Amino acid sequence: MKITKRETAYQGHYRLQVYTVQDKGNEFEREVFQTGQAAAALVYDTEKQKFIFAKQFRPAIEQDLVEAVAGMLDSEDEKPEDAITREIEEEIGYAVDKLQKIYEFYPSPGAFAEKIYLFYAEVSKKTGEGGGKDDENEDIKTFELSVDELAKYAFIDGKTLLAVEWAKANVLPYLQTKKKGK
Numbered sequence: 001m002k003i004t005k006r007e008t009a010y011q012g013h014y015r016l017q018v019y020t021v022q023d024k025g026n027e028f029e030r031e032v033f034q035t036g037q038a039a040a041a042l043v044y045d046t047e048k049q050k051f052i053f054a055k056q057f058r059p060a061i062e063q064d065l066v067e068a069v070a071g072m073l074d075s076e077d078e079k080p081e082d083a084i085t086r087e088i089e090e091e092i093g094y095a096v097d098k099l100q101k102i103y104e105f106y107p108s109p110g111a112f113a114e115k116i117y118l119f120y121a122e123v124s125k126k127t128g129e130g131g132g133k134d135d136e137n138e139d140i141k142t143f144e145l146s147v148d149e150l151a152k153y154a155f156i157d158g159k160t161l162l163a164v165e166w167a168k169a170n171v172l173p174y175l176q177t178k179k180k181g182k
Helices: 080-092 147-152 158-170 173-178
Strands: 004-013 014-023 026-034 035-045 050-058 064-067 067-073 094-105 114-124 141-145
Touching: 004 080, 014 147, 035 080, 035 094, 035 158, 050 067, 064 158, 067 080, 080 094, 080 114, 094 158, 114 158, 147 173, 158 173
Parallel strands: 035 114
Antiparallel strands: 004 014, 014 026, 035 050, 035 067, 050 064, 050 141, 094 114
């Protein structure tokens, strides 16, 4: 397959492009939604011993969503680690003590060009109010879950599901053992 042409069909908060593709003598079009690159993190407060999530209204699904802290990389040269550290400060008001990369992935590559860098972050010190940025029209509330609550909560956001499943295999066994004093 070969992309022979890229046209912008719409440019707003995000960009919709139409690609002309050639394959085996055929030519066809595919729409590609350009959102940019994002960073997300499952955040654990080591002092409170709780996981902290962002809760905000998402117009695409017309409801509030509990999800991992996340945001877009502000520029092509911004490092994902720097972006998620900034987003944790902006959205939930914490400084990052420890940051561990979990995965980088394309959530829906059939139509979306977005790449997400997923992290596990530990925090212990509140440095601000959080809540997001007014100039980005964000109204973010924090949502906290204990280790036991996290294991049972029904998330519907893909990046958050992936992070929580990773935590169930890699973090929760340690935290549950530590909680029992073993």
